[in-house]
Amino acid sequence: MVQGILKHCPQKYKDQLLQQQDVNGDTPLHLLISNGCFVPELIEHKGLNTMVKNKKSWTPRDMLYSKDDIIAEQVKIKIALDDVQSNSSRKFWRKSMKKDTDILESSVLRSKREKKDFIFDKYTKILIDEKNAQMKKDLERYKKRTNTQIVVSALITTVTFTVGFTMPGGLHQSGEVDEGLVILSKKTAFNAFMVSDALALLLSTCSLFLYFLESMYEDPHQVSKLNAASTGLNIVSVMAMMLTFITGTYVVLSHSPAIAITVCLIGSFFFLFVIVLLIKMIYDRHVKRNAD
Numbered sequence: 001m002v003q004g005i006l007k008h009c010p011q012k013y014k015d016q017l018l019q020q021q022d023v024n025g026d027t028p029l030h031l032l033i034s035n036g037c038f039v040p041e042l043i044e045h046k047g048l049n050t051m052v053k054n055k056k057s058w059t060p061r062d063m064l065y066s067k068d069d070i071i072a073e074q075v076k077i078k079i080a081l082d083d084v085q086s087n088s089s090r091k092f093w094r095k096s097m098k099k100d101t102d103i104l105e106s107s108v109l110r111s112k113r114e115k116k117d118f119i120f121d122k123y124t125k126i127l128i129d130e131k132n133a134q135m136k137k138d139l140e141r142y143k144k145r146t147n148t149q150i151v152v153s154a155l156i157t158t159v160t161f162t163v164g165f166t167m168p169g170g171l172h173q174s175g176e177v178d179e180g181l182v183i184l185s186k187k188t189a190f191n192a193f194m195v196s197d198a199l200a201l202l203l204s205t206c207s208l209f210l211y212f213l214e215s216m217y218e219d220p221h222q223v224s225k226l227n228a229a230s231t232g233l234n235i236v237s238v239m240a241m242m243l244t245f246i247t248g249t250y251v252v253l254s255h256s257p258a259i260a261i262t263v264c265l266i267g268s269f270f271f272l273f274v275i276v277l278l279i280k281m282i283y284d285r286h287v288k289r290n291a292d
Contacts, residue, residue, distance in 0.1 A: 153234055160200040203234075
């Protein structure tokens, strides 16, 4: 429900709802933190007043200490609140001063705060260890995927590089006026052949370079973005390579239109196949987003 308000509610009504207080003076943030409901979108919402106090003079952060035991996802909530606070105060002396100010303004007894902070630190370490373990698993998964994709990129690069020097129709022989030049260079299909081959070579080379950059990062989020970009480049380079085959075949078979058109139609089914798969992927993502 909170995510729905943050996503769809107009800004002026959103701010009113988020700052509204009940009979006890609690805002939605007070109640969510007290019950251990972790809503990162709410904690990171710009303009949200995290220092508003209820009738007990407790801020939303103080609600972490309303009970001695940790409730639900309060550890994640505390980590998120600490991150928001550290991001809003960049200099170390400001962070220190801000932290001291929060403690002084807090209505929670210092002994109670320190006792639960000890528990928070214990579980925070556990969460960090779990996160690091998950990061290692994600990196291993991306590495296995990357090893396969590098082979594909390298093959495309090799093929397109070789094709660029193996001209369809051959070259003018020695002694001719245009010695060393391409025989079919004046045909439109040949120009399309060269452009598509150069495009495939460019994209596959860029993809290989992105795979190289992946090995320099340890952050799974950054690696996933590079992996997605390189995968997209690979897909387009494969399509460009198929277009290279179609145009190259057409230019050497132009004297036999029936065979040339037949080969072009057969090759074009690949593009239809890709389009159908892309539409399915987009549809599945749309359905999943609506389900979430």
